[in-house]
Amino acid sequence: MAPTTEPNYGFPGFPLPGTTYVLPPMGLGTWAWGDAPTWGMGSYDRSYNFDTIREAYAKSVAAGITLLDTAEMYGKGESERIIGRLLEEDKEHRDRVLVATKFIPFPWRVPLRTRLLDALRSSLDRLRLPFVHLYQIHGPISLCSHETMADALAEAWNAGLTKAVGVSNYSEREMRAIHAALARRGIPLASNQIEYSLLRTDPERKGLLRACAELGVIVLAYSPLGQGRLTGKYSAQNPPPGKRNFSAYPMEEIEPLVAALREIGARHGGKTPAQVALNWLMCKGTIPIPGAKNGAQAEQNAGALGWRLTADEVAQLDGLAKPGRYTLFLRFWQHG
Numbered sequence: 001m002a003p004t005t006e007p008n009y010g011f012p013g014f015p016l017p018g019t020t021y022v023l024p025p026m027g028l029g030t031w032a033w034g035d036a037p038t039w040g041m042g043s044y045d046r047s048y049n050f051d052t053i054r055e056a057y058a059k060s061v062a063a064g065i066t067l068l069d070t071a072e073m074y075g076k077g078e079s080e081r082i083i084g085r086l087l088e089e090d091k092e093h094r095d096r097v098l099v100a101t102k103f104i105p106f107p108w109r110v111p112l113r114t115r116l117l118d119a120l121r122s123s124l125d126r127l128r129l130p131f132v133h134l135y136q137i138h139g140p141i142s143l144c145s146h147e148t149m150a151d152a153l154a155e156a157w158n159a160g161l162t163k164a165v166g167v168s169n170y171s172e173r174e175m176r177a178i179h180a181a182l183a184r185r186g187i188p189l190a191s192n193q194i195e196y197s198l199l200r201t202d203p204e205r206k207g208l209l210r211a212c213a214e215l216g217v218i219v220l221a222y223s224p225l226g227q228g229r230l231t232g233k234y235s236a237q238n239p240p241p242g243k244r245n246f247s248a249y250p251m252e253e254i255e256p257l258v259a260a261l262r263e264i265g266a267r268h269g270g271k272t273p274a275q276v277a278l279n280w281l282m283c284k285g286t287i288p289i290p291g292a293k294n295g296a297q298a299e300q301n302a303g304a305l306g307w308r309l310t311a312d313e314v315a316q317l318d319g320l321a322k323p324g325r326y327t328l329f330l331r332f333w334q335h336g
Contacts, residue, residue, distance in 0.1 A: 010306040011282045017188035019163045027067030029289035033082045034075025055295030063302035071102035080126035100134035105142035116152040135162035139169045150181035166191030171335035172211045193220035194336040200324035224288035232273035257320040278304035
């Protein structure tokens with residue numbers, strides 16, 4: 001995927017295939033918006049509410065982080081509802097905001113075409129939008145064929161309900177298959193959203209990033225901070241709260257990596273471990289989509305823009321990175 005130069009970011013933006021839109025080099029993941037078990041809204045984090053989310057949204061958009069990634073299952077639809085409310089309030093900037101959401105293809109959601117189109121229309125109702133910019137298949141768990149999936153996505157695309165289509169958690173083999181099926185219908189596969197971070201580099205080690213570059217598929221990197229483990233906020237004595245099962249390395253195992261993030265950040269004028277970890281992902285040619293529960297976290301995300309790690313620093317972090325940890329559920333869910 002040939003990027004376009006955007007000097008304000010310090011990194012290129014990426015044309016969204018088949019459209020005139022350009023994705024910024026960093027997005028905003030909104031899994032946490034409305035979520036209680038993992039991220040604590042309405043449960044363990046009493047400081048977290050709609051007002052703090054509004055601050056996170058405003059700070060992100062002001063920094064040019066205008067891609068919002070959500071899903072129908074985040075907070076049982078509450079994330080989409082929150083985004084809809086924010087966009088309704090923000091008449092000044094909402095036309096700049098690009099929205100991506102996802103369909104969860106549980107095997108029992110058949111017939112696929114009907115269920116996908118109904119789900120997309122329900123997402124649009126919650127988002128208060130006539131279309132989304134990117135509609136993604138949340139995981140490779142459907143029992144339907146890639147041809148059937150491509151038919152359903154093509155109908156959504158042809159109906160103008162989405163400007164582009166993508167997938168999430170797809171392996172190289174699965175991605176190539178859906179890419180080919182969509183191409184037969186004249187539709188590009190825009191993206192593959194995967195867990196990719198310094199705590200999960202398997203997508204790079206196993207060739208998935210290389211395949212995405214070959215096919216012109218944008219890589220969206222979710223859980224780019226290992227669900228908070230790379231922020232420097234947590235330690236072996238103070239582990240992350242909630243059900244944070246992605247990249248679940250014990251903190252003592254990743255303390256050398258966090259120490260290196262601190263050291264490198266100090267050389268760049270006091271950048272935080274999180275900012276260095278996000279910058280590393282952009283140096284790899286991916287779009288990280290960190291979350292933000294408040295304005296301070298959004299400002300921290302934005303601090304990863306406007307500068308760049310050296311090649312030696314990228315290599316240093318490569319040497320400390322982890323391949324990833326997998327539970328039985330994650331092996332079922334994460335093929336990419």
